[in-house]
Amino acid sequence: MTTLLVARVLVDSPLPQLDRLFDYAVPDALAGEVAPGVRVRVPLRTAGRMVDGYLVELAQVEPPERPLSDLDAVVSPVPVLTPSLYALARRAADRAAGSASDILRVAIPKRMVRAEKAWLAGGGAESVQVAAASGSWSAGVLADFPGLDDALAAGERVALDAPPFPVQPLEGVDVGAWTELLAAAAVRTLANGRSAVIVVPDHRDQAQLELVLAAHVPAGALVRVDARQSSPDRYGAYLRMLADEPCVVVGNRSAVYAPVHAPGLIALWDDGDPLLSEPLSPGVHARDAALLRQEADRCALLFAGHTRTSDVERLVAVGWVRDLPAARRATPRVVLSATREGESRGARVPSAAFAAAREALQDGPVLVQVSRPGFAPVLVCGECRRPARCAHCSGPLRARRRGAVPECTWCGRSAPGWTCPHCASDRFRMASSGSERTAEELGRAFPGVRIIVADGDHPVSHVDARPALVVATRGAEPIAVGGYRAVILLDGDRMLQAEDLRVGESCLRWWSNAAALAAPGAPVHLVGVAGPVARALATWTHAAYARAELADRAPLRMPPTVRVAALSGDRPAVDAALTALRTAVPALDAEAVLGPMAADEGVRALVRFDYAQGTAATESLRASVIAEALRSRKAPKGRPARPRNTLRVRVDVPDLDL
Incomplete structure (x- = not known):
């Protein structure tokens, strides 16, 4: 039986109704170029134009009754979307009632042709070897936290209080002692042939950490990711992450999605800093993305800070994260x-x-x-x-x-x-x-x-x-x-x-x-x-x-003891979403919904739900967003056109602020 080669594509679009895989026929002229993860250009019938997207998978299927549109072009031969990154983006988007393409827009930088050609011509990354002296140094630093070395090797989730004093790794240069702790964990992971990703709030923290890492990590294995980089530099750093050699990535909140080879450690410094909360839709906090990634990759997860957020302490209380005290308690x-x-x-x-x-x-x-x-x-x-x-x-x-x-x-x-x-x-x-x-x-x-x-x-x-x-x-x-x-x-x-x-x-x-x-x-x-x-x-x-x-907070049902979603938009759209939510999650109590209250544009309501109800609640909210977007596309004859996206949803808002 004749089969058809089909490319399943995730289009890069902010429209919620397009957040799914579309099937496209692969023409014979492109059969040798297509591969999972590459950027492609495809026709979108509903819009009557070409759009960019990512080829997620290829499949041989029987020819469908309705002919498929052909793939238009392969934009780049480099597979920038790895299967693990797509799976993480899909899970993070579903948890936040958002779109996977919005996550990937944050995770994958724009293509820079010159940087790509230079990387391909360079032949890839060199083999990474950690010096014996650096390995001994990391072992000495980690010894201050008994059991941390074993926890990293076993892929555990741990939370610890960083030493609250400055150190001087180089003469005349002081940094926080926490930088040596995270750097030692990264060196330990790299020495075992696995990659480490360290997420910090801002460039000041990043500069301190890079200073320590530069003394113990080979130059080609230290990758910087932040918004201050030029577009070619950021794309070049992304291509280095895709190489089949381990590395240490240091960057801001988007670095949590770094598609490194053989991830062994995800570390977050000072997770209470608001800079680690993503302002763009769907607003996934770096802490939540790290938890999802650790569960998928089975790597170690390290929360460190001078303080302990209530979010991490809740995870410690339920046994999902282990509290790891220092051998000697240091206090100012x-x-x-x-x-x-x-x-x-x-x-x-x-x-x-x-x-x-x-x-x-x-x-x-x-x-x-x-x-x-x-x-x-x-x-x-x-x-x-x-x-x-x-x-x-x-x-x-x-x-x-x-x-x-x-x-x-x-x-x-x-x-x-x-x-x-x-x-x-x-x-x-x-x-x-x-x-x-x-x-x-x-x-x-x-x-x-x-x-x-x-x-x-x-x-x-x-x-x-x-x-x-x-x-x-x-x-x-x-x-x-x-x-x-x-x-x-x-x-x-x-x-x-x-x-x-x-x-x-x-x-x-x-x-x-x-x-x-x-x-x-x-x-x-x-x-x-x-x-x-x-x-x-x-x-x-x-x-x-x-x-x-x-x-x-527990008796008052305030976050993080419960999850909170904010709904805003036209009153009919918000009311319909709340009705659908109560049907999908019948266990919601009478006080779960706060509002709707008048807002700048329409109304706003807050919904509180338990973590066990999260999947059903976010699926219902996402379905309501898509349904409202489809209703807003066309107005009945004789009526003025309605604005698009009249319903907006933000899940895991940190504060109950109407």
């Missing part, structure tokens, strides 16, 4: 500083912290962490103390320097003639101090001392060992040679006032990451904060704090 010297008797209750820097900074400045730099950049990030009316708002967009006003004309932080317009709409006063009052204003105030308090500002407008990665006051916003703290001789954490009470379910976790993470930059034995003063978060920092018991958070 944290002091809870409060105003003493006789001091002004509004004093920003209490006398104890002030004295610690003055003493530490005799030996080296002192870090002062503040909540916001700029001079005066928040202005209020000088009479009634109400927030000063822009007359055009109602955004908050700020002052860039003392005596400057206020300007809006949203639209950028200046407000030279502002008057308060409540009391008609034309006077401002600075309600908060940013990094620049704090630097000015500390400059007057410590005359003759160097003042260094580190924030988004003034990026600083490293400071030397000379005395200086380093005023930095959270997350922008530079590394000091030899560590900071003292750390002062300001504005803690203001940080805790943010309307966020995870504000306690976030503050603990910001403060702990700053405390980990202190030299061993140096004081870390947390100013004006008490309660569970402050106690967790002072005692360095982050896992216990995460467990307490889970215990508090």
